Amino acid sequence: MYTEKKTQMTAEPMSDRDLSEQIKQVTKENHVRAENTELMLSFQRGQVTLQQYKLLLCSLYEIYQALEEEMDRNCNHPGVAPIYFPTELARLEAIEKDLEFFFGQDWREKIIVPAATKRYCHRLRQIGKENPEFLIAHAYTRYLGDLSGGQVLGRIAQKSMSLKSSEGLSFFAFPGVSSPNLFKQLYRSRMNSVELTEEERNGVLEEAIMAFEFNIQVFEDLQKMLGNIENKPQTCSTHSTSVKMLFKDGTLIKRTPLLRMVLAIFVALATVSMGIYAL
């Protein structure tokens, strides 16, 4: 548990050689770019819409599913064990709750994500198998972000979407973390306790930059999807197939190849009937 782990914190001051300091330094510029994506700016300006948030939640669901499954599978790996805090940090159940609130009980059928989300998840699964110590970089990027700027964003989101209670916003709540700042200190000290070779350390630092870039690409793809939905139904490329999307009563639906075929048959029949009528 968190309190138990807190007592095991090292009291030593951080140094430039600490992974937590290095990772913050190398990703500084990427953080600024992430903050300045259109989607994150909407949040900061208090202009996030329900559609933006619902679409973001769908992607967060897939990302945290991949991240947390890989963390669970590798929880005894020496590069993962020190930063494994499922009770305090795990987000998947909270996201599921939010998705049910916004989409209803059949939310699983309504999940839609862009290609960038698929690429991000693919990378998480790949390193989970090949380089579990790189999971530190991804866990840091998501969880410490959620415990930092994410806390303010949650309050802004509630106002922007005029939500009366905190329903639909479980993602931002960390009931197992009483002090985000203290917890972040503990987390950093745990990151610094991981023993890494020089090569592994460089790998983790590079992976952290990639983790930010994956997030930026997801935000950009989501914004493109939203632009397409708001302007006109457009083709959106996903990992496996190409689907058209529409909003119906505020809900995303997929226009599947089967629906397209039925429409095509209908148009063909109508054309033939008109031809016969003209004769």
Ligand code: HEM
């Ligand atoms: C609206 C967008 C965002 C705002 C306003 C924001 C703001 C902040 C703030 C104020 C901090 C605390 C800085 C400190 O304690 O020195 C922080 C830390 C952090 N943020 Fe963000 N952030 C945003 C987006 C993101 C995104 C999209 C990610 C990654 C996906 C992210 C990842 C992080 C991480 C990993 C930290 C911890 C840095 C460290 O202490 O090492 N942030 N953010």
